[in-house]
Amino acid sequence: MTSRESLAWLLGGARVTVPTNGDPVLSAHVTHEELKLFVFANEVERMQREELAALGELDVVPIPWHEPLPPLPAGAEPEASLAAELRAARAQLLPVEIERYRALGSDLARAVTAVARELRAADSERHAAAALAHAVIEAGAEPVVLLAAGAGRLGLRHPLPTTAPLGDRAMLVVGARRHGLIANLTRFVGDASDADERLLEVEADAFAATRPDRSLAEVLADIASAYPAHGFQPSEWLNHHQGGPTGYAGRDPRATPTATDLVTDGQAFAWNPSAPRTKVEDTVIIADGKVEVLTADPVWPTTDVNGVLRPLPLPFV
Structure with a gap:
């Protein structure tokens, strides 16, 4: 290995x-x-x-x-020759791994909330990213993804932070690793939009499609169909990857139209549907048809979508 x-x-x-x-x-x-x-x-x-x-x-x-x-x-045998088998083995999280994942998800979500509450519209994207990096390291984790987009750069799906101001609406994206496990989440601060809630419906369809023994390609096909069903362009899924299983890799693997890996009950996922100026992402475990959100902070504003509490934008103070 x-x-x-x-x-x-x-x-x-x-x-x-x-x-x-x-x-x-x-x-x-x-x-x-x-x-x-x-x-x-x-x-x-x-x-x-x-x-x-x-x-x-x-x-x-x-x-x-x-x-x-x-x-x-x-x-x-080189590891690469057994890549699919090793991914399948990693997908079957042990109880100790699940407890570590829950703790990481909770710590990361609370850290992002603490940072977001202190942000102001005049702050730069780099200021936001620096504050997030500090919070992640203070939590004993390693930042693996830090993205920030102010109102003027929300059209970018991977906005590396710049000196641009956050403005009236901003996106924060964080990935953090601890005990080898990676937790991912996306949050918005500032104004809300109609597209936010419609995208949550796309995500709900992604959760529903993630069932044991289905291939990632089959799940992705259902996600692609969910976009026009909720008022987005049919081709919207082509504008950015939609995520996939997670754990010891940010996506393990990323879902593609040819991905043959099968969903395992109790596996961790980080789906990330997106559309112009909006996105949703959390790290979850889907078991017995139920979605457990690992990266949740009870004080962040949420809405109930098919029985799962999903994040809304946090208003600027």
């Missing part, structure tokens, strides 16, 4: 990179009988003391920092 998501999953949520989205500092050779970790020597002490201690005695082989991690042993 060589990928960040598989190594973090295998090692109980260990932090396996130094740059947040950099290459892992170790690789793992796994058989039915043995787990052997190859770790850069300058990272061994930290990894053993701070990331791996709870796992007990492990076979750790130091590798000089100036040498590459060892190549695949003879007869071994």
Whole structure:
């Protein structure tokens, strides 16, 4: 195993990179009988003391920092050849993973609320993103996505923050990783629009379409059909990806028209329908036909959509 998501999953949520989205500092050779970790020597002490201690005695082989991690042993399968099987294994969250996910989602949602309450229309997008980054790190997580769009840039689906003012309506998008798990959410501050509530209906159809043993391609087809059913252009789903399963990767994998991965009951998802100047996104677990929103803060304004509380824009003070 060589990928960040598989190594973090295998090692109980260990932090396996130094740059947040950099290459892992170790690789793992796994058989039915043995787990052997190859770790850069300058990272061994930290990894053993701070990331791996709870796992007990492990076979750790130091590798000089100036040498590459060892190549695949003879007869071994590379991780890439088992990508679909590993995604399916990661999809089946254990109780300890679900509890960690709930805690991360709650902490992240409360942090975003605290930041959003302090924002003003004259603040810049960069000010908002900096405040969000501070809040995420204070929560013991790593920011993996930080986007902010003021009223003048809401037409962009991935608005990297600039010096532009937030104005009368702004979008905040945050992804944060803790214990290897990634929680994602989108929130708006300022004015509301009719499109906001119609897009929540699209999302509700996405939740309803996410049923066990359906392929992601089938779910995506239902999401695409939901747009015209709720007053949007039929091609709107083509203007931005719609999300998909999540967990140890932001999307694991992203739903596409050819995605064959099957939905698992109790799996985590982050669907993110969007339309001009509006979007909705939360991290949820869908089990037994019920939607549990992980990234929820009870004080954020909401509306009930098919029995699920969904976010509305938070007015500026």
